[in-house]
Amino acid sequence: xxxxxxxxxxxxxxxxxxxxxxxxxxxxxxxxxxxxxxxxxxxxxxxxxxxxxxxxxxxxxxxxxxxxxxxxxxxxxxxxxxxxxxxxxxxxxxxxxxxxxxxxxxxxxxxxxxxxxxxxxxxxxxxxxxxxxxxxxxxxxxx
Numbered sequence: 626x627x628x629x630x631x632x633x634x635x636x637x638x639x640x641x642x643x644x645x646x647x648x649x650x651x652x653x654x655x656x657x658x659x660x661x662x663x664x665x666x667x668x669x670x671x672x673x674x675x676x677x678x679x680x681x682x683x684x685x686x687x688x689x690x691x692x693x694x695x696x697x698x699x700x701x702x703x704x705x706x707x708x709x710x711x712x713x714x715x716x717x718x719x720x721x722x723x724x725x726x727x728x729x730x731x732x733x734x735x736x737x738x739x740x741x742x743x744x745x746x747x748x749x750x751x752x753x754x755x756x757x758x759x760x761x762x763x764x765x766x767x768x
Contacts, residue, residue, distance in 0.1 A: 640680035641687035648736045649745055651688040652681045653695055655730050657760060660723040662710065669708065674726065688732060696750065701730055703750045715751035716758075728758040 637646045656676035663669050679695055682688040696703055706712035711720045721727050733747040 637681060639683035639687050641682055641691050644683045646681060646683055648738075649734050650681050650737065651683070651685055651732070651734050653679045653688065653692065653730070653732050653750075655679060655699070655728060657726050658723075658729050659726045660708070660710075662724060685734075692732065692750075696730065699730065701751045701753070703730075704752075706749055706752055712752055714754040714757055716753050717756070719754050719756070721752050721754045723752065725755070726760050727755060728753045728760075 638644065639646060654677055656673045658671050658673045661670040661672060679699070680691065682691070692703070701715045704713060704715050710724055711722055713719070714721050715730075729752045730750045731747055732750055734745040736743045736745060
């Protein structure tokens, strides 16, 4: 990492302890996404059309210390859904068809390099049905 990248990250602070962020960055976010199920042996794809960072942390320990509190503020209980076409809404318990756009809460480990953000690991913590979290106008477009 060159100095300009370090300085760029240093402008952000950990949401738990206040330390300057440097690679890797651990984050908690929400995004409208859908899963494109592969018809062959290739991996399924996740298409994201609207994403927001809720908080960023300097370490996994800082993220772990705040995860439950932040999810409670979002009125979400973590369910850690498996990959599959239908999963359970973390608010009402109804099924969520993940092949349709829906809200998902994620935690991720990423690296920043100049203007490129590279995900290292992404885990889905919870999903919500469109009744509990209505889709934005962007997600209502039929792709």
